[in-house]
Amino acid sequence: MRFQCEKCHSAIAIDDIVMGEPLGCDSCGEILVIPETTTSPRVIINDFVICEPLPDLNLPHTLLPARQITLDRPAWVRLMDPEYIDDNDWVIDFIYEARARAKDKDFQPRPITVAEEKMIYFQAYERGDSPLEEIDAILSMDPDL
Ligand SMILES: [Zn+2]
Numbered sequence: 192m193r194f195q196c197e198k199c200h201s202a203i204a205i206d207d208i209v210m211g212e213p214l215g216c217d218s219c220g221e222i223l224v225i226p227e228t229t230t231s232p233r234v235i236i237n238d239f240v241i242c243e244p245l246p247d248l249n250l251p252h253t254l255l256p257a258r259q260i261t262l263d264r265p266a267w268v269r270l271m272d273p274e275y276i277d278d279n280d281w282v283i284d285f286i287y288e289a290r291a292r293a294k295d296k297d298f299q300p301r302p303i304t305v306a307e308e309k310m311i312y313f314q315a316y317e318r319g320d321s322p323l324e325e326i327d328a329i330l331s332m333d334p335d336l
Contacts, residue, residue, distance in 0.1 A: 192205055192210070192234060193234070195233050203217065209225055211225060212225055236308050236313060237306050239257040239259055239260065239313075240257060242256040242265075243256075244256070253271075255269075264317070266316060267317075267326075270313050271311075276312070282312060286312075289302050289305035289314040299319075299325070299328060302315070303316060
């Protein structure tokens with residue numbers, strides 16, 4: 192697992208064994224508490240760092256506010272439910288759903304990527320100023336699937 196130092200924003204890679212324990216940042220020396228889970232705030236998944244939950248939005252546990260690191264912009268990370276990790280059809284549908292949305296020029300918010308890192312499958316979308324509409328669109332069922 193990788194996560195971000197709150198102070199210097201360096202990426203820190205650790206073994207999952209020490210989750211929840213304090214650790215010194217290699218770059219700035221700040222004492223950090225290691226995120227509790229592999230999808231907690233500050234965890235880095237691929238090009239995205241998970242943000243603190245947004246207040247007053249009743250988000251499902253599979254939809255996380257995030258920040259795209261390389262382009263330095265807000266994003267949504269939608270996780271595939273890990274329950275379906277061994278279900279190939281489900282994984283393919285999850286990938287195809289993101290591709291179909293990317294091809295659909297009218298789909299908002301715009302998809303950024305669909306990827307897998309350490310057995311976490313996720314879709315990422317741009318995050319703009321209309322969180323309620325964006326959440327509804329991301330979580331809506333695609334009738335073609
Ligand atoms: Zn640091």
